[in-house]
Amino acid sequence: MSTRNQKFVYKDFTYKLENGKHVVESKIARPEIFNKYYYLNTYSVDALMNSYLYASHPWEFNDSIDCSSLLWDFSNITKEIYYKFYEHYGFTRDPNFDLEEHYEKDKNQGYSSIKGDFWFFATNTTGLISLASSPINILMWSHYSSENGFLVQLDREKLIQNIFLENADLNNYCLRPIQYVKELDMIDVFGYDFNTPDVPFLYISNVKRIEWEYEQEWRLSIYKRNMGVPMSKIYIDTPDLPNKENRKIFYSKEAISSITLGKDVFSPLSCSKISDGLILEIKENVKDVPMLSFVNYIYENFNDRLYMCGEIEKSNKLLRSVEKISFEKLDLNTFRVIRHNEGFHI
Template identity: 35%
Template sequence: MKDIETFECNGFTYSKDYADSSTKVEIEHGKESPTHLFKFYGMSKYSVDALKNGYLYASHPLELNDILDSSYFLFNVSKPLDYSYYEKLFGPAYSDKLKLYEFYLQDIKNDCHSYIFELWQILTNKFGVVSMTSKEDNALMWPHYTMESGFQLKFDTSNLENSIKASLEDTEEYLGLFPINYTKILKPIDISQFRQMFIPLFYSTTIKSAQWEYEEEWRFLISKNNMGVPHSKSGLSHLSDYDTPVENRYAYYDNSLVEEITVGRNFFKPRHFEQKRIGTKTVHLRPKNESNWLYEDQKAFMEYVSENLSDKFYVSGVKYELDENGILYLIRTKERMNVEQIGGGLYELTRTDEVIKLL
């Protein structure tokens, strides 16, 4: 039996060396690793907690916003699997081997669907996906993921990767950083062609429809025992969640690695913040408590930023530019602003005129 398996799809080559006892799969893709990666967050207690405590959430496939992303539907078979696979996977649950064999005969008529689903559950309980983007000035990411009211973090890719690796325990595994393989036609992978599920699993977690290509997504993949399977997040599921501590899906990093934090254009809404202009460059802000369900989150966010990221704080903006024919067009910008807590829950935000054009 060969030690190395390979699979090619859409310019990506997936390979697994079985002489290596780890679960890692190498993916050759020809794309240069970005110098920086960005994470977009909507405003919530969960995103503020992640910011304060320095972690990225490694999602289960059922928590991703595309039902086909990393889905068990991406696995199929071109021929019935051998009965030995069922004995290994389902044997402990069947005291009556005749019933197990009857189950096997029924399932292979259904393209091994029950086997595939059960195996997928087991694998994804030990697998997490951290989604990032390599594109800072992504006009669609701001409205889609933050409604222009959340925030964006900027990281040096190499530093973040090394920090995530260093945070993992001996029983946990860093599986790599990979770009998404965007494809016009989403095809399932034939698991009957592979010795084990390594390549099919990595394929399923890095393949997406080309309709998502605007995201320019890169993913950190990590593995831990008992990360959980949230069946209740899947439509019409009759299965109970496999609950584990939510922290099992945290990928920690040194939060001093945040190079910049940028809030959306609509972050400081008057309905959420009291505002008082002080001259032309300064405004005093205080999160509103009344009729504001985000009050505690905004309060915690402003406290953390003013204490830890005051010199790395940016606010999104808009600017006119002229093209070569002297015609106006719009671009997004961000301006660094000094933020300082001045007492009584009041913050002073001061413009620096350090404007970055996001062309």
């Protein structure tokens, strides 16, 4: 058994490689329900109707330093390890590739080349899914759904069971809370004598600046082969993300505990008519979004676990609310919204 290091303790989080699996230990309690906020667009409706979560590449995040290779300190890499990396990934099979010259040049540039190459290979087999612990986070509704999107609540245990049943090519996963910090510290990849590069990668994919703490994010890492890297970030006139379909992580509808609609999801943009008594005539399509199909799908599958955001006045205060509703289908594109006077507010 190897005696080399397989964990990294950073503040009050511990990052480990344990029995071949990525593990993050913290004092944060794991929620029973996770929340996925969506804008109302073609991609989100497709994800809901086809029961999948999209496992993003880090370059698709809105935080440019989330999971950044700049957090890796390669200054203690040995020449032997450097050579083994490029030999393992086949670079030396190119007769024009001079390994000695490449090493000396990269060493003088802070090993930026090997960091980028290693990060490329690591992120090609990793997908990251952002989930939230709160279903009524005002900033999340504003920033990630523009108030006219929707929220999918997922049962943790059913989701984890589902992803293995529904994705035969899944190698592994890791579910953990994001660690929020005031400053981002680099990790010495070779100074700690790590057993493999797994722990340093797990660390950089899990720390974010404290400005993002309002998200209360939990991150689900998915590990599969060849999920693709957005090559357009490197080269001009290349496909945006080859193998993008391979980043879809499927689950069964039973994993969804509820759906909450944004307070502005029904408006003159999405409805031909809104009548007294909360009767809605739904447009068939709204800016390429199959709106009528979306509403019908919710009606047919989640009408018993459906909620809607709104506002409520209580004790002379205006509060945000989530209220239980259901649809009554009146004809092909007309629905009545039934309010059940159940829910909660903040």
